[in-house]
């Protein structure tokens with residue numbers, strides 16, 4: 001028996017002498033080209049069945065694309081396959097595969113050219129965005145009153161800047177639709193997580209109460225779980241700064257609206273009180289600056305201040321305290337009247 005290529009009479013392997021066998025040995029089988037998927041909307045690439053956001057097609061993605069489609073000759077021992085990008089023309093990469101290993105106890109290495117093409121696709125997040133998918137609705141409302149134009153403008157601005165911040169890490173952080181309703185504004189948000197964060201931050205910024213409810217809107221058969229949609233209501237308080245509220249039988253003038261609490265000045269004790277938003281349902285708005293009236297001090301004694309009732313000009317004696325020390329007869333002062341009781345505003 002002779003070697004088919006060189007007629008050598010040595011021991012043969014598949015009809016070839018060792019020398020020819022090693023020379024002809026193909027370390028790997030390489031297709032004409034391989035591809036990897038890129039989302040044509042956001043540029044995310046598909047890597048190990050996961051869409052990831054990369055600014056450029058990194059060597060690793062191209063290496064993965066090549067490795068998954070080549071077949072290593074099973075007779076090759078200690079195989080080592082590395083890839084290298086030579087040139088890039090648009091959506092095409094010319095690459096070279098460096099392969100080495102051992103066959104018949106001989107170390108061999110060889111290079112194989114390969115083309116890597118970019119395949120355009122749509123990632124699931126983009127397909128959700130383009131189909132108008134949303135997981136949550138932020139419902140902007142005002143309690144017991146209409147939203148003011150200024151409040152709507154501020155909320156729009158706030159939500160848009162929150163979205164810009166969150167979308168860097170959450171691709172479902174988008175507003176598919178903003179719907180103007182009689183009772184307020186609905187913002188449909190792609191991601192429930194994003195909507196939840198935005199609502200919380202809105203409450204911190206504008207005060208008020210958040211309530212959330214959810215409904216089953218479908219079923220994901222592939223994951224065999226129910227799909228939910230949430231309605232997150234951000235209810236702005238019925239009052240503004242300088243409005244008057246009733247809380248635990250006291251009248252307070254609102255001084256500050258904060259994230260966890262609001263502060264009111266108690267008109268009986270002339271002290272500021274912080275009230276948690278959890279108490280919100282126990283308060284009632286009773287008036288605003290338009291209810292403030294001017295009246296005249298008609299007498300001052302060590303214990304009492306006498307003023308004219310702004311409604312009927314009868315005299316009323318009010319208890320004096322340290323805060324009212326500087327009030328004099330004849331002085332014009334601001335008062336407010338609730339349930340037939342007059343409060344001096346200082």
Ligand SMILES: [Zn+2]
Nearest residue numbers: 003006017020
């Ligand atoms: Zn030979």
Ligand SMILES: [Zn+2]
Nearest residue numbers: 039042123126
């Ligand atoms: Zn995408």
